[in-house]
Amino acid sequence: MTKSELVEILATKNSHLNHKDVELAVKSLLDQMSHALASGQRIEIRGFGSFSLHYRPPRIGRNPKTGESVALAAKYVPHFKPGKELRERVNNSFQRERERETA
Amino acid sequence: MALTKADMAEKLFDELGLNKREAKELVELFFEEIRVALENGRQVKLSGFGNFDLREKNERPGRNPKTGEEIPISARRVVTFRSGQKLKAKVEAYAGSEP
Numbered sequence: 001m002t003k004s005e006l007v008e009i010l011a012t013k014n015s016h017l018n019h020k021d022v023e024l025a026v027k028s029l030l031d032q033m034s035h036a037l038a039s040g041q042r043i044e045i046r047g048f049g050s051f052s053l054h055y056r057p058p059r060i061g062r063n064p065k066t067g068e069s070v071a072l073a074a075k076y077v078p079h080f081k082p083g084k085e086l087r088e089r090v091n092n093s094f095q096r097e098r099e100r101e102t103a
Numbered sequence: 104m105a106l107t108k109a110d111m112a113e114k115l116f117d118e119l120g121l122n123k124r125e126a127k128e129l130v131e132l133f134f135e136e137i138r139v140a141l142e143n144g145r146q147v148k149l150s151g152f153g154n155f156d157l158r159e160k161n162e163r164p165g166r167n168p169k170t171g172e173e174i175p176i177s178a179r180r181v182v183t184f185r186s187g188q189k190l191k192a193k194v195e196a197y198a199g200s201e202p
Contacts, residue, residue, distance in 0.1 A: 001140040001147045009136050014129065017121070025115050025129050030152045032114055036106040038193040044105040048134045048135070049182075053194060075195045078153070080184030089142045090157065094180035096143075 003030075037078050047085035054079045108134070141182055153186040 001009075003026065011022040031049065036043050043051040053076040061072045082090075108130045115126035134176050137155065147155040153177070156196050165176035 001137075001145050003149045003151075006133070006136055006140075006147075006149070009130065010132055013132060014125070017125065019128075021119055021121065022129070023117055025121065025126075026133065028115060028118055029111055029130065029133055030149060032106065032111055034152060034190050034193055037190065038197055040197050042105040044107055045134055046108075048138065050105070051184075053197065076197050078184070078186040078190055078194050080153075080155075080182075082182045086141065087136055089138060090181045090182055093142045093144070094159070098178075 040076075045083065047083050049083040049086055050081050052079050052081070053077065144180075147178070149187075151187055151189045153184055153190055156183050156185060158183055 005057060007019075007023050010026065011017070011019045014022060017025075018060060033043055033098050037053060042053075056075050056077055058074045059072050061070050063070055064066065108127075112123070112126040112130045113130060114119050116123050119126075121129065137147050141155060141157060144157060148158060149155075160181060162177050162178045163176050165174055166172065167174055
């Protein structure tokens, strides 16, 4: 599912909102989430999961083309931990698929 | 303070002029439709933000950390998130103290 497919689904289910507003809302939600992480803030969505930053210490990297060493600064990377409901729903449907295959 | 669904709905109310109930429902549905797609075995690609991918894990040996008892961890499907280039670049620039 892509962002535009998600917008379509949300617009269909919210027929009282115009399509443009749904599109702007999805853009706003993703911007808010990116912005939060970019300023070091966590995101916590019960039943979905949480986003946080993980620290990566500085290291010596290598240019794969030239083999030359380059010093890479410490940085943060986004991390997502799925919530209980998401984990369970994804795995339960997987287990049902497996049962159907073996039945 | 973490960003929550309530904060996001508030912003939709402020920015887009959705009423509070609409904003709250839309935020709820946004996350629910992502869950539904993943539950149906579909990858979710949100350009500029990142992808939610599905991975299948084989059964592996595990241990109850309290009792030390060996119990196999059953085969399962899990969600992983890969942030997109744009989000990575934004976050990399964060120079604050360790979160």
